[in-house]
Amino acid sequence: xxxxxxxxxGNWKMNTTLAEAKALGAAVAKGVTDDRxxxxxxxxxxxxxxxGEVLKGSPVALGAQDVSSEKKGAFTGxxxxxxxxxxxxxxxxxxxxxxxxxxxxxxxxxxHKVHTAxxxxxxxxxxxxxxxxxxxxxxxxxxxxxQVYAACAGLTDEQFGRIVIAYEPxxxxxxxKVATPEQAQEAHAFVRSKLRLLYGDKIADSTPIVxxxxxxxxxxxxxxxxxxxxxxxxxxxxxxxxxFLAIVKAAG
Ligand code: PEP
Numbered sequence: 540x541x542x543x544x545x546x547x548x549g550n551w552k553m554n555t556t557l558a559e560a561k562a563l564g565a566a567v568a569k570g571v572t573d574d575r576x577x578x579x580x581x582x583x584x585x586x587x588x589x590x591g592e593v594l595k596g597s598p599v600a601l602g603a604q605d606v607s608s609e610k611k612g613a614f615t616g617x618x619x620x621x622x623x624x625x626x627x628x629x630x631x632x633x634x635x636x637x638x639x640x641x642x643x644x645x646x647x648x649x650x651h652k653v654h655t656a657x658x659x660x661x662x663x664x665x666x667x668x669x670x671x672x673x674x675x676x677x678x679x680x681x682x683x684x685x686q687v688y689a690a691c692a693g694l695t696d697e698q699f700g701r702i703v704i705a706y707e708p709x710x711x712x713x714x715x716k717v718a719t720p721e722q723a724q725e726a727h728a729f730v731r732s733k734l735r736l737l738y739g740d741k742i743a744d745s746t747p748i749v750x751x752x753x754x755x756x757x758x759x760x761x762x763x764x765x766x767x768x769x770x771x772x773x774x775x776x777x778x779x780x781x782x783f784l785a786i787v788k789a790a791g
Contacts, residue, residue, distance in 0.1 A: 545763065545790045546703055546747045546770035548579040548664060549777025550604060550632060557586055564590040566780035568597035575791045576770070579630055579664075580777070584618055591627030602630030602664065605638060608651040610659060620659035631656050634666045634690060636709045646689035653690055653702075662701040664772065665690055666751070667730075671710035679708075680729050687733050699738055704730060704748045705772040711752025713774055720761045720768070723750045727767035756785035763790050 555563060560582050571578045579600040582590045591601045603626075607617035623631060633656065634649040649665075656663050667686040669679040683706075691699070706726050711718050718726070727748045735743035750762050751772030762768050770790055776782040 543745065543747050543769045545576045546579070546749050547576050547783075547787045547790050548581060548602065548630075548703075548705075548749070548770075548772050549783050550581045550635070550751075550772060550774050551583060551778060552604065552637075552774060553583060554778055555582065555586065557589060560586040560590050561593050563778070563780055564593040564599075567783060568594050568599050570780060570784040571597060571599050571787060574598045576787050578787055581630070581632055587623070587626040587628060594627070600629045601627050602632060603628050604632050604635070606631035606633065606652060606656050606661065608648060608655050610655060620656050620661050624660055628661065630662045630664055630703075632664045632666060632705075634686075636666060636668060636707055636712055640670075640709065646686065649690050650692055654693065657694065657698040657701055662703070664703045664705055664749075666705045666707050666772070668707040668709055668711075668726075668752070674708065674710065679726065683726060683730050684733055687730055688737070691737070696738065696742060699742050699746065702746060703770075704746060705751050706730060706748060707751035707772060713753070715753050717753040717755075717758050717762075718750065720765050723762055723768050724765035727765070727769075731767055754786060756782055756789055759786045759789035 579602045581602040581604050603623045607619050611619055633652045638644045653663055669682040673682050708718055730748055731743050747769040749770035749772050750768050754771045754773045755776050773786055
């Protein structure tokens with residue numbers, strides 16, 4: 540039975556003032572005292588350096604909520620992987636449903652971002668998941684297959700070793716409607732079976748697949764009890780240190 544270390548990440552989205560971000564980062568850093576669970580926080584871009592400072596010396600890693608598909612040059616408003624690495628980031632979130640569905644990022648664009656981020660040395664939290672309409676029509680497995688194949692096309696095994704997959708059903712994000720542990724397990728097991736087909740046993744067994752969508756301290760234990768659920772990507776509940784730390788504890 541493969542053992543994968545649990546991964547819990549907080550996606551702060553477009554929330555927090557600078558002072559709030561520093562205080563939240565400091566409280567999370569203080570509360571995570573061991574490395575039983577890999578913990579990361581994803582503050583807004585402008586606060587990365589400041590939050591990176593307060594995380595120094597703690598096991599909590601820093602991540603960015605997005606990254607450019609390009610390495611440098613005339614791309615106004617974009618932030619490159621190298622810039623993120625200089626702020627202290629280890630991770631970049633790619634393919635979050637808000638970027639797929641609100642900003643309109645395509646599968647090809649997401650694949651391009653994944654390649655650029657990994658080539659430049661970042662690790663990637665790759666988000667994917669079906670909409671409510673897709674689930675109601677029973678299309679979720681087709682969607683997972685398409686999203687995994689498209690986002691990961693062309694990656695080497697070494698690069699795959701720096702990917703965490705986040706299964707986030709769009710209908711569960713920010714809605715208070717969490718997937719049942721069984722629904723999460725079914726989705727994660729399906730995604731892992733596709734990784735096995737594409738990349739073989741080693742990658743399939745070692746890649747963390749975390750669940751995201753209305754995770755709270757109360758529903759964490761049930762989700763984490765599933766064999767293919769390797770952690771959580773937390774939005775709303777990561778904005779309060781107490782609830783985020785309770786989720787980290789429940790995952791450990
Ligand atoms: C997210 O945005 O990745 C997320 C899972 O949000 P929430 O926990 O608020 O549903």
